[in-house]
Amino acid sequence: MKIVRYGPEGHERPGVLDAQERIRDLSGLLIDIDPQALGRGLGSSLAAIDVELLPRVEGMHRLGAPLARPGKxxxxxxxxxxxxxxxxxxxxxxxxxxxxxxxxxxxxxxxxxxxxxxxxxxxxxxxxxxxxxxxxxxxxxxxxxxxxxxxxxxxxxxxxxxxxxxxxxxxxxxxxxxxxxxxxxxxxxxxxxxxxxxxxxxxxxxxxxxxxxxxxxxxxxxxxxxxxxxxxxxxxxxxxxxxxxxxxxxxxxxxxxxxxxxxxxxxxxxxxxxxxxxx
The missing domain is CATH 3.90.850.10 (Fumarylacetoacetase-like, C-terminal domain)
Incomplete structure (x- = not known):
């Protein structure tokens, strides 16, 4: 799975790429791609998701770093x-x-x-x-x-x-x-x-x-x-x-x-x- 963070700098939203490499929105499931999300077992949660059922993000969007606020x-x-x-x-x-x-x-x-x-x-x-x-x-x-x-x-x-x-x-x-x-x-x-x-x-x-x-x-x-x-x-x-x-x-x-x-x-x-x- 390819995970992204998209949107203006400082206001990125979590997303994932579908089979056609279009962004699908994850913000209904989690706040961000950060240490808290990974610590709560993000991998297992994503494995259970049908990406094609997630909302499609229309238009062109800036991509931020795909990981927010790493501890180190x-x-x-x-x-x-x-x-x-x-x-x-x-x-x-x-x-x-x-x-x-x-x-x-x-x-x-x-x-x-x-x-x-x-x-x-x-x-x-x-x-x-x-x-x-x-x-x-x-x-x-x-x-x-x-x-x-x-x-x-x-x-x-x-x-x-x-x-x-x-x-x-x-x-x-x-x-x-x-x-x-x-x-x-x-x-x-x-x-x-x-x-x-x-x-x-x-x-x-x-x-x-x-x-x-x-x-x-x-x-x-x-x-x-x-x-x-x-x-x-x-x-x-x-x-x-x-x-x-x-x-x-x-x-x-x-x-x-x-x-x-x-x-x-x-x-x-x-x-x-x-x-x-x-x-």
Whole structure:
């Protein structure tokens, strides 16, 4: 099932796509796609619904991030060998973890402003995992049982703040709209093999990232299990799993976003995003 949130920013309504990928309204059944809905067993509720009987949403509507108000966004760094090499970093022996604030979320087609003091703004297409059931110290063999679904994420970054301004990575990762998510949240039952999905990103029509989730150093099962050792994962939490090679930092010379560029990115079966970086 492909779940969406549609409508003006800050006033989105929950919906689901039917077989023709038209939006059907879910607001008669729940308030929003958020941690509370997932914690109440949203997956079981949706499985019992005949989507074709839901009210059809007419006309064109903005899509927001398909997940509202996640409790936390946990990000994994350097999770593709080729990206670690291009970044000049050693290949990690354990997953690298940092955090992104929920205030970074934006919709899949919303333009992203370049921060006023950003000098080295960069792109990172990533697979996102949405947690559906609470877990802590979960073994790998049961880790994916706690996953509700998957999304496309762009872990936008400013490399100067991330790497050159002292402290940890968080300063370069947490500007407003630095985490576009969507267009939809695909439930786990629709993803046959999450480690076999093509993943790509293009800048102004030029494809610069082109890989597959099968090339991750640490797969989704490992990531969920590993992160749950250090923090309790709750329904609605988002884990973004790292980016493959092809980021601006890794180019020679480096290529950063100046404003005006159009980014397009996507993952097989999870849809695609498109927006402009505004100056």
């Amino acid at each position: 966004i946990v990000a994994i760094g350097l999770n593709y060998t080729d990206h670690a090499v291009e970044a000049g970093q050693p290949v990690p022996q354990e997953p690298v973890i940092f955090m992104k604030a929920p205030s970074t979320l934006s919709g899949p087609y919303d333009d992203v402003p370049k921060p006023r003091n950003a000098e080295k703004m960069d792109w990172e297409v990533e697979l996102g995992i949405v947690i559906g059931a609470e877990c802590r110290s979960v073994p790998q063999e049961r880790a994916l049982d706690h996953v509700f679904g998957y999304v496309v994420v762009n872990d936008l970054s400013d490399r100067a703040f991330q790497l050159e301004r002292g402290g940890q990575w968080d300063k370069g990762k947490n500007f407003d709209r630095f985490c576009p998510v969507g267009p939809y949240l695909v439930t786990a039952d629709e993803v046959e093999n999450v480690q076999a999905l093509d993943i790509w990103l293009a800048v102004d029509g030029q494809r610069v990232q082109d890989s597959n989730t099968g090339r991750m150093i640490f797969d989704c099962r490992h990531i969920v299990s590993y992160v749950s050792q250090f923090m309790t994962l709750l329904p609605g939490d988002l884990i973004t799993t790292g980016t493959p090679a092809g980021v601006g930092l890794g180019m020679r010379p480096p290529r950063y976003l100046e404003g005006g560029e159009v980014l397009e990115l996507g993952i097989t079966g999870l849809g695609s995003q498109k927006y402009t970086i505004t100056a």
